[in-house]
Amino acid sequence: MELNGKVAVVTGGTRGVGAGIARSLARAGADVVVCARRPPPAPLTHARYLPLDVRDADAVDAFFTALPRLDVLVNNAGGAPHRLLAHADARRHARVIELNLLAPLTVSLAAHAHLARARGCVLMVGSVSGTRPSPGTAAYGAAKAGLENLARSMAVEWAPRVRVNTLVVGMVHTEQSHLHYGDDDGLSAVARTVPLGRLAEPADVGAAAVFLASDAARYISGASLLLHGGGERPVFLDAATAHKET
Template identity: 55%
Template sequence: MPLALDLTGRTALVTGGTRGIGLGITQALLAAGATVVTCSRSAVEPVPGTTHRVCDVRDADAVQELIGSLDRLDVLVNNAGGAPATDAATASPRFHEKIVGLNLLAPLVCAQAANAVMQRQETGGAIVNISSVSANRPAPTIAAYGAAKAGLDSLTTSLAMEWAPRVRVNAVDVGLCRTEQTDDHYGDDASVARIEQTIPLRRMARPEEVGNVVAFLASDLASYVSGATVACHGGGETPAFLLVQKGL
């Protein structure tokens, strides 16, 4: 029998799902047949085929209102996140609080609200947390972000155990990915090309490739996958001594 990744009849909520990696996730879920709702802090043009709602995921009341307004919720993708590069020695406590709030506490708030709905559904549900390779390696200039993502990976395993068997919870540790913000983060095309030579697959990810991993984890093909952190990073990072040997 052929394998089929089919999310027809299921409703998915993708936080921050209108641009960058979030857009790739939204498009992958749509392609699999899901009904997709996206949210962000401000009003934006909806992705064709989706419904968009304004919601600050750091606001527990706003999250409860959004999720409570849905007829059902089968998939939650905690994608909203990020952090500007800042020296950890001089960043203010308020700055660090905001970064941890967005990248760790907000996913927990959203997951709690989604779990309450999914536990009541006969078919349960799936939660996918979008994390980062920064969770498992030094993250200079984004230290609070890396720490928050490490916490998110840990949170994933705990929630998967606590909310089973009705709800599955997994994470995706995303590596370097080409988005509309690539130039801001990594420089011009020449700089990006040099960086890509340090990745075993010799290129950054495309947002839709991350979306494909999320769609799999949300589907019945992953029905026995829970508490897992899937690396989507092109093979990781080449060790520094090998880069030196190759003249990179």
């Protein structure tokens, strides 16, 4: 699963999952460019950083026009704050959808010519939030559901020159995990809900990205790869067990 000589762009690749993907691609031999609105917290040794707001269509077009080549595009930039639907107006929710769905479409379209010439691939970074109810992040979940469907349609329209797949990511332990799950005790409690007994590390997502970007996955397109440690234990099982114990 080597990527020697390939050029990869990772949006939002300066922190968290994106940084893990960028490091894994670089270790596999790719020349990696990461882009984000803000620079990385420390100088990068494995990739080049270029500033880019993926919601700015003109800036995105200029960014990819300036690239001499592109083999792998990872649409990782995204995210959303916890916000109940009724606690914000439609404009705020629309911005979440813009970042998590419209921006990957904008970026992919701008990169298409490069990818077609190189017979390259697109990797969408999806979420389990797109496959289940997501209270508190409903707009985000809806956008991720749309992203997965977009990837499947894109895989058909752009075949055979460009492969398109989705990494459907569950809970990941990053430098910002405490914002979502609390302190160490909170993280441990959340980890116990995962069948494999832990949250993913960014490197776990990176390893899957390397596989899908490599020739080992040359016949995989339009697929969604679940990276959630086995998913979530059904709540009714715990309820049934508690009932029997009483």
